[in-house]
Amino acid sequence: MVQPERIFNLKTTDTDNGNVVYWMSRDQRASDNWALLHALELSLRMKTELAVVFCLSDNFPGANIRHYDFMMEGLNELSSNLQLKNIPFYLLQGDPIPNLRRFIVENKVSHLVCDFDPIRIKQQWKEELSKEAEVNIDEVDTHNIVPARLVSNKAEFGAYTIRPKINRLLNEYLIEFPDLPVQEKTVTFKLQQTDWVGIYDRLEVDRAVLPVEWIHPGESAARDMMEYFLGNKISNYANGRNDPNEDFLSNLSPYLHFGQIASQRIALETQKNNSQDQNTQAFLEELIIRKELSDNYCFYSPAYGSLDSIPDWAKKTLAEHKKDEREHTYQLEEFENSLTHEDLWNAAQKEMVITGKMHGYMRMYWAKKILEWSASPEEAMEIAVYLNDKYGLDGRDPNGYAGCAWAIGGLHDRAWSERPVYGKIRYMNRNGAKRKFNIAKYIAKWSNVE
DNA sequence: ATCGGCTCGCGCAA
DNA sequence: TGCGCGAAGCCGAT
Numbered sequence: 001m002v003q004p005e006r007i008f009n010l011k012t013t014d015t016d017n018g019n020v021v022y023w024m025s026r027d028q029r030a031s032d033n034w035a036l037l038h039a040l041e042l043s044l045r046m047k048t049e050l051a052v053v054f055c056l057s058d059n060f061p062g063a064n065i066r067h068y069d070f071m072m073e074g075l076n077e078l079s080s081n082l083q084l085k086n087i088p089f090y091l092l093q094g095d096p097i098p099n100l101r102r103f104i105v106e107n108k109v110s111h112l113v114c115d116f117d118p119i120r121i122k123q124q125w126k127e128e129l130s131k132e133a134e135v136n137i138d139e140v141d142t143h144n145i146v147p148a149r150l151v152s153n154k155a156e157f158g159a160y161t162i163r164p165k166i167n168r169l170l171n172e173y174l175i176e177f178p179d180l181p182v183q184e185k186t187v188t189f190k191l192q193q194t195d196w197v198g199i200y201d202r203l204e205v206d207r208a209v210l211p212v213e214w215i216h217p218g219e220s221a222a223r224d225m226m227e228y229f230l231g232n233k234i235s236n237y238a239n240g241r242n243d244p245n246e247d248f249l250s251n252l253s254p255y256l257h258f259g260q261i262a263s264q265r266i267a268l269e270t271q272k273n274n275s276q277d278q279n280t281q282a283f284l285e286e287l288i289i290r291k292e293l294s295d296n297y298c299f300y301s302p303a304y305g306s307l308d309s310i311p312d313w314a315k316k317t318l319a320e321h322k323k324d325e326r327e328h329t330y331q332l333e334e335f336e337n338s339l340t341h342e343d344l345w346n347a348a349q350k351e352m353v354i355t356g357k358m359h360g361y362m363r364m365y366w367a368k369k370i371l372e373w374s375a376s377p378e379e380a381m382e383i384a385v386y387l388n389d390k391y392g393l394d395g396r397d398p399n400g401y402a403g404c405a406w407a408i409g410g411l412h413d414r415a416w417s418e419r420p421v422y423g424k425i426r427y428m429n430r431n432g433a434k435r436k437f438n439i440a441k442y443i444a445k446w447s448n449v450e
Numbered sequence: 451a452t453c454g455g456c457t458c459g460c461g462c463a464a
Numbered sequence: 465t466g467c468g469c470g471a472a473g474c475c476g477a478t
Contacts, residue, residue, distance in 0.1 A: 157460055160470050242472075290471065313458055364472060402471095412471060415457040419474095424457065426473060453478085464465085 002038040002140065003173070005150050008116075010137040011130045018110025019049045019189070023100060026117040027142045027259035028054070028074055029219050030081035032177045035140035039113040040087075040181065042138075046111070051088045051189045053103060055096035056199065061121060062389040062396050064206035066356055070217045070393055074260050076196055077218040086183040091194045093202070097128050104135050107189050115259070116141035116148060118299035118398055145264045145288060146173045148295045155300035157311070158412045162293050170288075174267055209391060212356045215254060222261035225251055230269055237279040243437040244348075244359035245445075250283070253394035254357070256291070263287055293412065294402035305401040307381050310409030317415070317423030318377045324420045328373045332383050335370060344430055344439055345369050347446035349387070354449055356393035361436070363388075367407030368428045372421055381408050 022039035030036065036052070043050040054075060079089040092099040103109065112135045114126060130137060141147035146169045156162040215225070229250040240248035255261045266287055273280050301309040307318070330340055338346035338353075348362040358366060367384045374380035384404040389395040405411035408425070415424035433439050 158470060161460065286471090293471085311459085361472075406471065414459080414470060416473075417456045417475085426471095428473060431475095432473060451478100454476095456474090458470100460470095461468100463467085 002034050002041065006034050006141050006147050006173075007038060008139045008141070008147075008149055010114075010126060010139050011135070013110075013134055013136050015110045015134060015136065017046050017048060018108045019043070019051070020046070020111045020113065021103065021107070021109045022050065022052045023096075023112055023114045024052050024054050025115055025122060026119075027115045027262070028071065028078055029222075029260055029262065030078055030085065030087075030180060031219065032262040032265045033180075033259075034142035034177075035113055035115045036142075036180065037178065038138065038140050039111075040183065042111050042113065043183070043185070047185075048110075049185050049187055049189065050183055051090060051107070051187070052082055053090045053092060053100070055099055056091055056093045056203075057096060058094070058204045060396075062386070064209040064390065065203070066209045066211050066391075066393065067396070068200070068203055068205055069211035070215075070254065071258055072196065072200055073217040074219070074258055077220065079194065081219065084182075085180055086185075086187065088187050088189050089194070090189075091196075091199060093199050096125050097132060100129060101133050104133055109135060111136045111138070113138045113140060115139070116143055118148070118295050118304075119396070120302075120304075142262065143259065144292050144295055145267060146170060146292065148292065148299055151292065152296055152300075156293060156296050156412075158414075159289055159293055162296060163289050166289060166292060174264060174271075176268065177262070177264070209353075212354075212393065214355060215251065215357075215393070217254075217258075217260065219260050222252070222255035225255065226261060226266055226269060230273065234270070234273065234279050234283055238282040241282070242361040244351075244362050245437055245441050249360060251357070253397075253399065257394045257397045257399075263291060291399060294398035297402045297405070297411065298398040304398070305381075305385050305404070307378055307405075307409050310405055310411050313415055314410035314423075314425060317418070317425065318409070321421055321423040322376060326373065326375070326421060329375050330373050332386065335373075335383055336387060340369075340373065342369070342430070343443045343447065344433060347443045350446040350449060352387070352391045354446075356391060358392070361433075362442075363403060364407055365428050365433060367404055368422075368426075371408045371425070377408060381405070384408060 020039050020043040022036055027033055040050055082089045116139055146166050151165050233248050236248045240246045256263055298304040303309040328341055338349045340346055348358055348366045352358040370384045371380040388400045406413055410425045413426055416426045418424050419427055
């Protein structure tokens, strides 16, 4: 039984006893998925059929073939996993709203289940669908451990304000998932088989940003990555996570972004370690508190990803320093092609372009310097978000928007000593990086790679 | 190596 | 109303 607080009813109609469809979007997995479990429960209660539908929109803002490749391979594996449970999976290409409307009518669907997502376009889609389709709609938060709508009803000021709210509810929601049962009903949904290759070839997206090889998409690869992290790397997490020359990070963010693994699953497995251990503590803080704070930020700040969403003290101080002279100023193209005067920054940019991921410590440094070297804070924010979304496999995610707003706009942070350009926004520089790790080694690693 | 100051405002205690 | 303390730091003093 899915906890009722996870379920948020978006629309109720008079129509009942039709089929059920789970419109999967953010949480692309068969196991550990409360939305899917709820959809199956609904179909059992009404003695009707369940299908899963994924709408593949060509012009999803900022997405390119690197993202589509990772996502579609994951969806392909997902469709086989669902088949084992006798749950049909349909990949519909194009604008989701007309596709879903048609699907609902053709398959006599009375109940639609969707997952929770604070990203703007997802919210718009749900609003449009509510208006344009005669169907009951339930939204299930299966991305956050403590449902985002429940944990707080406003944009939180910082980690320290959301932490007690999450911790208060954690025991209740950080529970084991049931196995996904097999659908007993004979399936009669009308649609042909998914043409995976054809759909991939027809995608009208930027194909210049290449897929990456070092990380493999899909639920089972996500589990492997998690197990490798917990078995080999987490024991160095607290002290080693800020050294970009070391490989102590979980590398789970691409999987989390596409929902190929549940953060709740990772938290459950992590807890099986000694939970008093400082490495476990540090990792869980990032996995739970900071990650769910990002969802809170995007959900309650309509202007997320821009400087309209930052606290007043930060707006004020950035405005006061808007006209400060910049020692270096670069345009998007120069940033994008690693053409700044600084080898350390250029190395970080290359790491992201080549691998689809940038080390956590360097992300902060990277975004701070974009603020320092752009014509205005607004332009800096735009450039940082654009580059992170375009090259990061974990881009277009609340974590990225919160991260850029933290570095450039003081979001969830406090004021610090005033200085040129930054104002009271926390400053970072090369000396700090030098104190923490061997920057020459990091620079060398990326300087000769094309 | 370690520490305090920098500087703002939320949230809780009183 | 006062006070403690906070998403990842920097800098200078000791």
